[in-house]
Amino acid sequence: MGQTLAHKIWDAHVVRTVDKHTDLLYIDMQLLHEVNTPQAFEDLRAADRAVRRPELNLGTEDHNTPTVSLDKTIQDPAGRRQTSLMRSNCEQFGIPLHRLGEASQGIVHVIGPELGLSRPGMTLVCCDSHTTTMGAFGALAFGIGTAQVEHVLATQTLLGQRPGDMLVTVTGQLDAGVTAKDLVLALIAQIGTGGGQGHIIEYQGEALRELSMEARMTLCNMSVEAGSKAGLIAPDDVTFDYLAACPGMPTGDDWEHEVAYWRTLRSDSDAVFDRYVTIDASSVVPHASWGTNPAQSVPLDGRVPSPDDFHDPADRIAAERALAYMALSPGMAMRDIAVDTVFIGSCTNGRIEDLRAAADVLRDKRVHPGVHLLIVPGSARVRARAEAEGLDKIFRAAGADFRPAAGCSLCAALNEDRLRPGQRAASTSNRNFEGRQGKGSRTHLVSPAVAAATAVTGCLTQPTDL
Template sequence: MGSTLAQKIWNQHVVHRSAGGDDLLYIDLHLLHEVNTPQAFDGLRAAGRRVRRPDLTLGTEDHNTPTVAVERVIRDPGSRRQSELMRSNCAEFGIPLHRLGDPRQGIVHVIGPELGLTRPGMTIVCCDSHTTTQGAFGALAFGIGTSQVEHVLATQTLALHRPGDMAVTINGRLPEGVSAKDLILAVIARIGTSGGQGHIIEYRGEAVSALSMEGRMTLCNMTVEAGSRAGVVAPDDTTLDYLSRRPGMPSGPQWDEEVAHWTALRSDPDAVFHKGIVLDADGLSPYVSWGTNPGQSIPLDARVPSPDDFTDPQQRSDAARALEYIGLRPGTPMRDVPVDTVFIGSCTNGRIEDLRAAADVLRGRRVADGVHLIIVPGSAAVRARAEEEGLAEVFARAGADFRAAAGCSMCAALNEDRLRPGQRAASTNNRNFEGRQGKGSRTHIVSPAVAAATSVAGRLAAPSDL
């Protein structure tokens, strides 16, 4: 019997198998941000331990960082303290840190691939569930908790129970105007927010192979919204092309050796998946969430569903609560839903391709009166690239608020970027639960192109509507 891609990477990193079923895995890359790490460092001090491999560890500031200007001070005392501790802890334990103002700073899941740290066949962990983003490169990437952060810092290993394998096969090609964000929303709408629970999802098929690396990162990023801790895509020529342009890559014979190893990382033809689904990309259209979880998503040209449309009692109850919170009436066309704010950014859609997609829609147009369009780059490098390509000028002419610094911003709402109670946003982030973007906030998850079109129309809209 053959092995899946995930099984191959997993087995190559097993240090010890316990009788209880957990495997001790070696970790190739450990990423940190400022929110969930202070207690882990306190634990190291209390036990008199050091960081075993600071050279395989990297910190960045992203969740609490202000985005209006690099020189601004973090207002919230708790958030400011977290950043201060991140700086002092990394300095004490010899961990490199990209702090606010550093040209390599950015959202942790953006800078890993950007800096060439993320590579096929690796095991990667971070104190953030969206670490699975980096599975786009054929790596096993997991979000971990604070106690696990301490364990990895001290031992460079992590005990995990081996998940099952799930195949999500997407045949055909995405139609024009349909993006990776629409695709993953369609997947989650199909399988639900627990559909991938207990499994590593491998995305396969023609539609996945046709995606750029940034599109694949969006796909894997929201794997956790389907209940899975990790999603992977087998490396191919698209992966190699992206990696060849990253810093720190080997050259000559060493590059050839790496390529030979990376291209062998794929599921065997006779590999057995424990579960799977098949989707047809040809029939997809732009998607938008109508409720309070990503599974409550529908095509943009559909109408708000009624709780009575659901036969399952729990789904019916969830829909009723979601509609009450989100403030929508069943039967309302999604294109008739007005918004106050549009947010383009986050680890899901804050990369340069996302900003290009938004600029293509905004070029020659203006943001509607009464709508605040906030665009936050996923990294300082993305911000610099947007300026070089003239995207920043497009945003300025359109009346968008293109932020000067990178960070999680309104996705996590841990800084001043948040919605007021009752405000409604079209947002390119990954989560829309109650209060995610501020107390009483109402969030509709969309792609960058739909977000940009919505900012111009003042209501949920696709570029083709303009």
């Protein structure tokens, strides 16, 4: 019987089998950020251990970093200390670090691909659940906890239980104006936030082959919102063309040798998955979330559901609580939901393609006077490219607040970018949990194009409505 891609990569990295379900894996690359790493380094020192392979670890400053200025002091004392510890820890242990203001700084899941660190067949980990982003390259990438960060630092290995395999086949093609963000919201609405639990989701199908690398990253990024350990897409020519432009890639015969190997990284035709899901791409339309988790999403031309629409008692109770928190009424048209803030950014939708999509909508238009449109690039490279293409001029002419510094910003709300209680946002980020964007905040997840159109009208809007 054939193997799935996930287990081909897993088996290639087994250092030792511990028992029937657990293996010790070699980790090709660990990415670090300032929030979840201080304790790992402290435990490393307490045990008098060194970092096994400093060059296979890379740090960046992203969660706490101010976005209003490159030289602004972090206001929050805890955030300021976390960043200070990140700098001193990386210096002490010889780990490369991209600081705020440097040309390669940015959100960890954005700079990993930009710097050519995410390659097919690799194992990548980070102390952040959205590490699944890099599965778009045919890499086994997933988030880990602080204790596991220390283990990887000390040994460049990690204990892991073999996950199950889940195949999501996307048939047909996405219609014009429908994005990877809409696709993944539709998928999570279909299978639920626990639909992928205990599994690695592999995406296949005609629609996937048509997606750009940045769109594939969006899809894999939000795979964790379905409860999966990782998202995975087999590498193809789209992948190789993207990687060829990244720094540090081999050239000549070495490049051809790498590509020849990467082409072997796909699930065998007779591989058996533990679960199968099929979604018709032509049925997917622009989506927006109405509740407090990504599964509580509906088509933008739909209506807010009633708790009575849910047969499962737990889903019914969750809907009642979500409607109360979001201050929405059943039957309300999604397009009638007014917002006062729009956020375009995050590791989900803060790349150059996302900013281009927003600029296409905002060109020659003005942001609604009652809306604050905040646009934060996912990395310093994204910001520089946006400026080189003149996207910043389009944003500012429209009345948007285009920030000069990159970071997680309003997605994590760990810096000064946060909503006040009762404020409502259309956001291109990945989570709409209670209080995610600030205590008492209300979040509607949307694509960059829908976010930009919403900023123009003040209500949830798709570009064709303009």
